[in-house]
Amino acid sequence: MVLDWLPSVLIAATLLLAVVGAVRRISLWRAGQPDQVDLIAGLMAMPKRYLHDLHDVVERDKYMSKTHAATGGGFVLSIALILLVHLAGIDSQILAWALLFALALMFVGAIFVLKRRMDPPSRISKGAWMRLPKSLLAFSSAFIILTLPAAGILPEGTGGWVLTLILSAVILLGLGEMLFGMTWGGPMKHAFAGALHLAFHRRQERFGGGRSTGLKPVDLTQNGQTLDILGVSKPKDFKWNQLLGFDACVQCGKCEAMCPAFAAGQPLNPKKLIQDMVVGLAGGTDAKYAGSPYPGKDVGNAKGGPDQIITNGLVDPETLWSCTTCRACVEECPMMIEHVDAIVDMRRFLTMEKGDTPNKGAEVLDNIIATDNPNGYSPASRVNWAADQNLPLMSDVKQADVLFWVSDGAFDMRSQRILRAFVKLMKAANVDVAILGDEELDSGDVARRLGDDAAFQSLAKRNLEILSQYSFKTIVTTDPHAYHCLRNEYGDFGSDALEGVDVLHHTTFLNQLVQSGALKLEAFSGGTVTYHDPCYLGRYNGEYEAPRELLRSLGIEVAEMERSGFRSRCCGGGGGAPITDIPGERRIADMRMEDVNSTGAELVAVGCQQCTAMLEGVVEPRPEVKDIAEILVDQLIEEVH
C-alpha cells in the first residue's frame, strides 16, 4: 500500500508525545507535599480497586457502567492490540480479528456515550467533553477500516493513497484525543490520573471499607520559631496524591447533584471546586470550565497557580465555609475524590493562620477553648442535666460495662430529652452504665471541621487522658459526631484508652438490647414514619441498618425517602455550617423536610441531636421530629416489681 507507513508513524509519534505529557503532568502533581504511600503495592492493588471499589460506585448508574465497560474495556484492549498489529507489525489474522472485536466493542460503547450526550443532564460538563464521543467514534471506526486488510477481509492496498490519507487524518484526530489528550489535559486525562489515583490514594484504607477521613492531625509540635504555615494555603501545600486525585475528576457532576449546599443556592459546587483545584495545580484560569458555576458566582474570574494563595482569587472563602462536610459528594464520586478533606485542609489555613472564621465561628472557637463547650457554659454545669437521673459517675465507680458519652447535648434542653430517654432505656435493660460528668469535654468535632485542629487536638488528648483512667468495655453516645471522633479520629493520638473498647452509637447499642430481648417494647401505633440518616452515622460510619431494625421491631414500616441510606440528604447541621451560616436561597433543613413530607410521614425518626435541632427548626406545620430513643421509650413496657 502506498503511504502504508503513515499510520504506524502517527501511532509512534502520538505515543511519544503522550509519554512527554505524562512526565510533565506527573511533575505537576509532585509539586505537592510528600505522603507515605507504598507505590508498588498501590499499583498491584489498582486493578482490584478498579473492578471492585470504583465499579461499585459506577454500577449505581447501570447505563453508564455498561457504556463505560464497553468503551473503556474496548479501548484498553484495542490499544494493546494496535501496538502489536500496527506498530510492531505482527502479521496474525487472529490478532487482527481480536482487534476488530475490541474496536467494535468500543464503537458500540461510544454510540451510547454519544446518545447520553445528546440531551445531557445539567450536572455534567460540556465544553471539551462534548467532543469526546466523536473522538471515540473516529478512533474506533478509523482503526476498524485500517485493520480490515490485516484481518483478510479487504485486500491489501484497498483505496490507495487517498483513503490512507483520509484514514490517517481521522486516526490523528482519534489518537490525538485518546493518547495525546490523556496526558496533556484533555478529557481522557481521567483515565491516566484516575488509574494512578486508585493506586496512590491518600486514604488507602478506604478500599478495605475503612471509616477514616484524611484529616490527619496537623503537626503543631515545632513550637515557636520555625512553625510552618498551618493548613493548605496554596495548591502545592496539598499532598501530591491529593493533587493527583483532583486531576482524576471526570466532571460527571454526580457530586454536584447530591450537594445540599449547591441545591440550597449557597456558593458551593463540589465539581467546580475540584476543577478550580485543577486550575490551581496547573496554573491558569477557569475560563474553559463548561459546567454549572458556584451558585451566584460567574465563571471566568478565578485565577490560580501552584504557588498562589487559593483564597486570593481562585476560590472564595465563602465557598469553603458553605460545606456541611456531609460527604454526599465523596460517596457519589466515581473517581474516589475526597472533597471534604480538601475543604477542611483549606479551612485550617483560614482559621489557624488568617483568623478568619466567619460569623459565629470565632466566638464558638473561643468558647470551646475557654470552656470546652461551644456555647461558653460553665464547665462545672455539664452534669446538671443528670441531677435527677441517678447515674453513677466514673470518678466514683472507676469502672462500668458501659460508658455513656453524653456530648454537648448535656447543655441543651431539647437534647436532654433524648439523653433522658436513652438513660431510661438503659435502666430498663439493667445496663451497668456510668458517665464522666463534668470530666467530659466537647469531642472536638466542631473545632476540627471549622479548621481549628489545635483546639481539636487539645480536646482529644485531654479526653483520652480522662478516659484512660477508667475501665469500660463499651462506650456509647447519642451524638454521631462525637461517635465519629471517638471511633475514627482519636486513634491518631497514641493513647490506649480506647483499645479493645467497642465504640457504639446508641441506635446500634439499643438494637443489640432489643434483639437480645433485654428490652420489651410494644408495637407503635402512630401514623407513617420515615427515617433520616445522619451523615456522620451513615456515610461516615456505615450504620444504616440498626436504626431501621429498631423501628421494624416496633412494627414500623419505614416510609423511605427517595434520598435515604448512603444517599441521605444532610440536615444542614454538620461541619459547623450553622455557625458559619453562609447565605443561600433556601435552607438545607427546609429541603430535607420537603423530602420528609413527600413520604407523607407524620413522624420523622432521627438518630442525632443536631439533626433533631435542624429539622425542628423548620416552621410548622411539619411532621414531628423524634430521636429513635424517644420513640422507643414511649413504647417501653415497664416491668412492675
Add this chain to the structure above:
Amino acid sequence: MQPEGKRQVQDHSLDRSLDIVSLISIGQHPQSGRVRRAEQDGRAVELGMNLAEKHTVLHAGDPLQQALRSYAGMGLSEVQVLDLGPRADAVPALVEYLQDHRPDIVLTGVRAESGESSGMVPYLLAEKLNWPVVARVADIVSVENGVAELLLALPRGQRRALKVPLPFVATIDNAAPEARQSAYGPGRRAQVESLDAVIEDDQTRSDWVEAKAKPRPKRLKVVKAKTAAERFKAATAKPQGESGKVLKDMPAAEQAREIFDLLLEEKVIS
C-alpha cells in the same frame, strides 16, 4: 471576626507616626475561670492595631504566660513583657517603661478580669506621668495636629464626642469594636520579648485574701409598667444618675471646685 473591608471603611484620617502602647493583662473566663485574652484589653489592642503604625503591645508579668499568645494571634509580630514575679506591682514597672518611651497614647481596659481588678492602673499611671485619663472610650475617630477626637461610651448606646490633646491614657469600653479573631499559627510564631523591669512588691495585694464569691440573693425589680414598650424600656435601661451635669466653658479651678463639692456631698471624701 473583623472583616478586612470594615476596617478600611473606618477612615481614621490619622497621622501615621502616631505612637501607641496598648497594655494587656491576663483575662479570666467568667464561667471556667481559665486564663484568656481579656475582653477590654483585646479591644484596646484592636483599636491600637487600626490606629497606629508604631504600636507596642505591653504586658507586665510572666513572659511565659500562654494567654499572651491569644493576643499575639491577632497578628502581632511581637509582644513586649516587663518580666515581673507574681508578687510584683505592675505600676512602677509600667511607669518606668512609659517614661522612657513616651508614647502618644496609652490604651488599657477599664479594669482587669483577675487580680485586684480595681481599675486603678490607668489612673495611677496617669498620675505618675502627669497625663490626663479618658475613661470608657468607644472609639478614637481621628488624631490631627496633636489632638485626638474620641467617642466616649455612655449608657444606652449613647456617645459623647471629645477632643483631647496628646499624650493621654485611655481606657477602652466594651462598646469599642470587638477584638479580631486570634489565629493559632501567628500566635505561636510571634516573639515574646522579655524586658527587665523595676520590681517592687505589691504590698496591698499581698495583704489580700482571695475567696470565692458567694452568690447573693438578688432583689427583684418591681416594674410597674403597663405597656410592652414601657416594660422593654425598664428592662433595658441602665441606671442613670439624675443629677448629672456637664461642666464646660468655665475655668478649670471652678470645675475642680464643683467636683470637690460633689465628692463631699456624696461623702466620698470628708
